[in-house]
Amino acid sequence: MLAGLRAIIGAERVCDGGAAVDGVVPRWSAAPATIEQVAALVALAYDEGLVVVPRGGGTALELGHPPARVDLVVEMRRLDAVLEYQPEDLTVTVQAGCTAGALAARLAAHRQLLPLDPPGWAGRSLGGLAATQATGPLRQRYGGMRDLLLGVRFAQADGVLTWGGAKVVKSVSGYDVPKLMVGALGTLGVLLELTLRLHPAPDYEATWLASFRTPAHAQDCVASLLDSTVQPNRIELLDERALAACGLPASAAALAIAIGTVEPAVRAQEGVVKTIARGAQGSVETMGTSFWRTYDRVLAGFDGVVLRIGTVPARLMAMLGAVQAVLPGAAVAGAAGVGALHALVTHADAGVLGAALERLRATVGEVGGGVIVERAPRALRERLDPWGPVPAPALQAMRALKHEFDPRGVLNPGRFVGGL
Amino acid sequence: MPLSRTLLADLERIVGAGGLVRSYEGRLVYESDMHTFYKGAPDVVALPTRTDQVVAIVRLCRAERVPIVPRGSGTGLIGGAMAPQGGVMIGLNRMDKILEIDLPNRCATVQPGLINLFLTRAVANRGYFFAPDPSSQMVSSIGGNVSTNAGGPHCLKYGITTNHVLGLELVTGTGEAVRLGGKVVDRPGYDLTGIAVGSEGTFGIVTAVTVRLLHAPEAVRTILASFVAIEDASEAVSAIIAAGMIPAALEMLDEMMIRAINEGSNAGYPKDAAAVLLIELDGPLAEVMAQSERAAQICWERGALEVRVARDDAERALLWKGRKEAAGAVGRITAAYLLQDAVVPRSKLPQIMREMVAISRRYDLLFANVFHAGDGNLHPLICYDDRKPGELERAQQANEELLHACIALGGSVSGEHGIGMDKAKNLPLQYGEADLNFMFRLRRVFDPDGLMNPAKLLPSHPACGEGFRPSRPTLPAGTWV
Numbered sequence: 093m094l095a096g097l098r099a100i101i102g103a104e105r106v107c108d109g110g111a112a113v114d115g116v117v118p119r120w121s122a123a124p125a126t127i128e129q130v131a132a133l134v135a136l137a138y139d140e141g142l143v144v145v146p147r148g149g150g151t152a153l154e155l156g157h158p159p160a161r162v163d164l165v166v167e168m169r170r171l172d173a174v175l176e177y178q179p180e181d182l183t184v185t186v187q188a189g190c191t192a193g194a195l196a197a198r199l200a201a202h203r204q205l206l207p208l209d210p211p212g213w214a215g216r217s218l219g220g221l222a223a224t225q226a227t228g229p230l231r232q233r234y235g236g237m238r239d240l241l242l243g244v245r246f247a248q249a250d251g252v253l254t255w256g257g258a259k260v261v262k263s264v265s266g267y268d269v270p271k272l273m274v275g276a277l278g279t280l281g282v283l284l285e286l287t288l289r290l291h292p293a294p295d296y297e298a299t300w301l302a303s304f305r306t307p308a309h310a311q312d313c314v315a316s317l318l319d320s321t322v323q324p325n326r327i328e329l330l331d332e333r334a335l336a337a338c339g340l341p342a343s344a345a346a347l348a349i350a351i352g353t354v355e356p357a358v359r360a361q362e363g364v365v366k367t368i369a370r371g372a373q374g375s376v377e378t379m380g381t382s383f384w385r386t387y388d389r390v391l392a393g394f395d396g397v398v399l400r401i402g403t404v405p406a407r408l409m410a411m412l413g414a415v416q417a418v419l420p421g422a423a424v425a426g427a428a429g430v431g432a433l434h435a436l437v438t439h440a441d442a443g444v445l446g447a448a449l450e451r452l453r454a455t456v457g458e459v460g461g462g463v464i465v466e467r468a469p470r471a472l473r474e475r476l477d478p479w480g481p482v483p484a485p486a487l488q489a490m491r492a493l494k495h496e497f498d499p500r501g502v503l504n505p506g507r508f509v510g511g512l
Numbered sequence: 513m514p515l516s517r518t519l520l521a522d523l524e525r526i527v528g529a530g531g532l533v534r535s536y537e538g539r540l541v542y543e544s545d546m547h548t549f550y551k552g553a554p555d556v557v558a559l560p561t562r563t564d565q566v567v568a569i570v571r572l573c574r575a576e577r578v579p580i581v582p583r584g585s586g587t588g589l590i591g592g593a594m595a596p597q598g599g600v601m602i603g604l605n606r607m608d609k610i611l612e613i614d615l616p617n618r619c620a621t622v623q624p625g626l627i628n629l630f631l632t633r634a635v636a637n638r639g640y641f642f643a644p645d646p647s648s649q650m651v652s653s654i655g656g657n658v659s660t661n662a663g664g665p666h667c668l669k670y671g672i673t674t675n676h677v678l679g680l681e682l683v684t685g686t687g688e689a690v691r692l693g694g695k696v697v698d699r700p701g702y703d704l705t706g707i708a709v710g711s712e713g714t715f716g717i718v719t720a721v722t723v724r725l726l727h728a729p730e731a732v733r734t735i736l737a738s739f740v741a742i743e744d745a746s747e748a749v750s751a752i753i754a755a756g757m758i759p760a761a762l763e764m765l766d767e768m769m770i771r772a773i774n775e776g777s778n779a780g781y782p783k784d785a786a787a788v789l790l791i792e793l794d795g796p797l798a799e800v801m802a803q804s805e806r807a808a809q810i811c812w813e814r815g816a817l818e819v820r821v822a823r824d825d826a827e828r829a830l831l832w833k834g835r836k837e838a839a840g841a842v843g844r845i846t847a848a849y850l851l852q853d854a855v856v857p858r859s860k861l862p863q864i865m866r867e868m869v870a871i872s873r874r875y876d877l878l879f880a881n882v883f884h885a886g887d888g889n890l891h892p893l894i895c896y897d898d899r900k901p902g903e904l905e906r907a908q909q910a911n912e913e914l915l916h917a918c919i920a921l922g923g924s925v926s927g928e929h930g931i932g933m934d935k936a937k938n939l940p941l942q943y944g945e946a947d948l949n950f951m952f953r954l955r956r957v958f959d960p961d962g963l964m965n966p967a968k969l970l971p972s973h974p975a976c977g978e979g980f981r982p983s984r985p986t987l988p989a990g991t992w993v
Contacts, residue, residue, distance in 0.1 A: 264660065266969065292753075406617050461696035462696070
C-alpha cells in the first residue's frame with residue numbers, strides 16, 4: 093500500500109504513521125501538493141477499503157465521535173494557494189488548506205475581509221472552517237460559512253473530483269451543493285477548493301463593554317439592540333467567569349459590542365448603544381480593538397471541555413442559568429444576537445458532563461436548539477454523544493445521503509451525527 | 513395517461529370536492545408559469561389546506577406512480593410550476609397563513625402559499641421586514657420563493673432567499689413530513705434546509721417555512737445617475753464597490769430600455785442618456801449620508817450627465833418607477849422578448865456588454881437591458897417579432913450565444929430565476945458530468961421514484977441517469993508496475 097501511495101505523490105510526501113488524530117495514530121500520512129493527488133489517494137482508499145481523514149489546521153480534530161480507525165490522513169497544508177482573487181468581484185477562490193490568517197493578510201491589502209472569526213481563526217484552515225461550520229463574533233453581522241461559501245470543489249468518496257455552486261456572488265443554477273458540505277465534517281467529500289464571498293473592511297471600528305448587574309439586564313440590552321436600527325458587527329455575551337478569564341472588570345454579565353462602518357456613523361451609533369445599555373442599567377466603557385485579540389486568545393487557548401450551544405437570542409438568560417445549574421464554574425461566552433454560545437468547562441467527569449448535556453439539551457430542545465461537544469478528551473466523548481439527538485425523520489434523510497455518497501465508509505466514518 | 517377513477521376519488525376524499533380542479537378550463541389556468549413558452553396542464557389540481565393532506569396526496573400518487581408538481585402563485589419565469597407529464601398538481605395557495613411571528617428572535621413561520629409582501633406588511637408597523645424582494649413580491653408566494661431560491665433588486669446587500677430561510681417543513685418524495693432546521697441557526701447534522709431551498713419542488717413539497725425577519729434600516733437613500741456611455745456607468749459601479757460600499761441595490765438600465773420607459777411613463781430619465789444607474793443605500797443614517805455623498809461624487813467623477821438624489825419617499829418611488837415598469841415598457845418597442853438571467857463576475861460587466869452589442873448586431877435583434885449591476889446579474893430582454901417566421905429561433909440562438917459568453921467569463925446560467933425546464937439544458941455549460949451526476953444522485957435520495965416535479969432542474973443527459981459512472985482519477989503511469 094505504501095508503494096501505491098508513494099507512486100501517487102512521491103516517496104517523500106508519504107510516511108508510515110504520522111500525527112495522531114484524536115488519539116489514533118494513522119497507518120499512513122500523506123501531504124499531497126495537488127488536488128489531483130488528493131483525488132487519486134481517495135480513489136485508492138476507496139478501492140482498498142481504507143478510512144480517510146482530511147486534516148487542515150488540526151485544531152478541530154476532537155470534534156465528533158472518536159474515530160475507531162484511521163488509515164490514511166490527508167494533510168491539506170500544502171494545498172494552501174489563493175487561486176483567484178479579483179478584489180472588484182468581492183470573491184476569492186482558495187485551496188482548502190489555506191489558513192484564514194493567510195487569506196486575511198492577502199485581503200487586507202485591498203481593505204477587504206472574509207468575516208469568519210471563530211476562536212483561533214487565524215491558524216485554522218478554510219476547509220476546516222467549512223467542514224466544522226465554526227462560528228465567531230462576526231456572525232452577528234455577516235452570517236456564517238453557509239452564507240459565504242459560493243462554490244466548492246471536493247473529492248467524492250471514490251475520488252471523483254466534483255464541483256458545486258458557482259464563482260459569482262449570485263447563482264441559483266442547480267442544487268446548492270456548497271450548503272451540503274458546510275458543517276458535514278468531511279463525511280460527504282474531501283473539500284479541496286472554496287469560492288468565498290468577501291466584504292469590504294469597515295473604515296473604522298469601535299468596541300464597548302457594557303456591564304450589567306444581572307444576566308437579565310444583559311438580556312434586556314440584547315433585546316433592545318436587536319430591536320433598534322443600530323448595526324453592530326459583534327454582540328458577544330460574557331458571563332462572570334468569561335469576564336474573569338479575559339481579565340475584565342467583574343460583573344454578573346457583560347456585552348462586548350462592536351460597530352464598524354464610516355467613522356461618523358460609528359460615532360452616531362455609539363450614542364444609541366450607550367443609551368440602550370444604560371436603559372438596562374448597564375455601565376459602558378470603551379475598549380481598544382485589541383480586546384478582540386484577547387477574547388480570541390482566551391477562547392482558543394482554553395484547554396478544557398468546550399460546548400457549543402445553539403439557542404435563540406430571547407433565551408440567553410435561561411441558558412446561562414441552566415449552564416450554571418449543571419456545570420457550576422463553567423464560563424459562557426458567545427454571539428448573543430445569534431444565540432450561538434460557547435461554554436468552557438474546566439472540571440467535568442463523564443458522569444457530570446453526561447448529565448449536564450442531557451439537561452442542557454432538554455432546555456434548548458424547547459426552542460429546537462442543540463448542544464454539541466466541540467472539544468473534549470477522547471475518554472469523555474467515548475462515553476457520551478457529542479452531537480446530541482437529531483429528530484428521526486431528518487436523521488433518516490442524513491443517513492440516506494451518507495449512504496448514497498459514501499457507501500463504503502471512506503470519509504471520516506462514524507464521527508458525525510448518529511454515527512454517520 | 514389519464515388518472516384512475518379511484519385516485520381521483522381518493523383525492524376528493526382528502527381535499528374535498530371544492531379543493532379539486534378537474535375541468536379542462538380549470539386545469540388550463542395551471543398549464544404554465546410566467547414563462548408561457550412551456551406548457552403542460554396537470555390532470556388534476558389539488559388545493560390542500562393542511563400538511564397532513566399533502567402527505568396523503570404524495571403517498572397516494574407514489575403508490576400509483578403519478579407525477580406531482582407543486583405550485584404557488586405561478587409567477588416563476590422558468591417553466592417550473594407546470595406539468596409537462598401531466599399528473600397531480602398541488603396548489604399551495606390555500607395554505608397561506610402566518611403561523612407565528614416571533615420578533616424577539618427575529619423570525620416568523622408561515623405557510624408556503626403566503627404572498628411575500630404580506631409578511632412584510634404584517635410586521636412593518638413594528639419596524640421589521642422580510643428581505644427577499646423579487647419583482648413579483650406583490651403576488652409571488654414565499655413557498656415559490658423558497659422553491660426557486662428567488663432574489664430581487666436588494667439581494668446585493670441582503671442575499672437571496674436561502675440566506676433568510678431558517679427552517680422548513682418538507683413532505684419528501686417518499687411522503688414523509690420532515691422538519692428541517694428551525695429558529696436556532698446552529699444545529700447538528702447536514703444542512704438539509706440549505707440544500708432543499710432552491711430545489712424547485714424536486715425534493716418534495718414545502719408545507720411551512722421559518723424565515724428570518726430583519727429590522728428596517730434607519731435611513732434609505734436613492735440616487736439616480738445617468739451617463740452618456742454604458743462604460744462610464746459600469747466604471748461607476750466598480751468604483752462604488754471598490755470604495756467599500758455595498759449598496760442595498762445597484763441597478764442599471766441601458767439606452768434601449770431608457771427609451772422604452774421614457775415613451776410610456778413619466779419616470780423622466782434624461783433622453784440622451786445611454787445608461788441609468790439606480791443606487792440605493794440603506795442603514796444607519798450617518799452611514800447612508802456619508803456613503804450616498806461618496807456614491808454621487810463617484811458618479812460625477814465618471815462623467816455622469818445628471819445625478820438626482822431622492823429627498824423623500826415620494827421622490828424615491830419616482831426614481832424606482834421606471835425600473836419597476838421596465839419589463840412592461842418593453843412591450844412598446846417589441847411584440848415579444850426572451851428574458852435572460854445569466855450572471856457574470858462584476859469585473860466582467862464591460863466585457864459582456866460589448867459582447868452583447870456584437871451578438872445583437874450579428875443576429876439583427878434589439879437587446880434591452882435592465883439588470884442588477886452590483887452583482888453582475890444580467891437581465892437582457894432579447895426582442896423579437898413572433899409574427900415573423902424564424903425570428904424566435906434567431907432570438908433563441910442569440911440567447912444561447914450570450915449564455916455561452918457569460919459562462920466563458922466565469923458566470924452562472926441563472927442568478928435568481930432558477931432552472932425549471934427552460935435552463936435545464938444549459939446546466940452542462942456550467943457543470944461537468946461528475947457535478948451533474950452528483951446532483952442527480954442528490955435528487956434521488958429525496959425522491960427515489962422520480963415523481964417530484966419531473967423534467968425540471970436537471971437536463972436529460974447521460975450523467976443524470978441511472979448507471980452513469982463519472983470517470984475516476986487516473987493513477988500516475990506505472991503506479992502498479
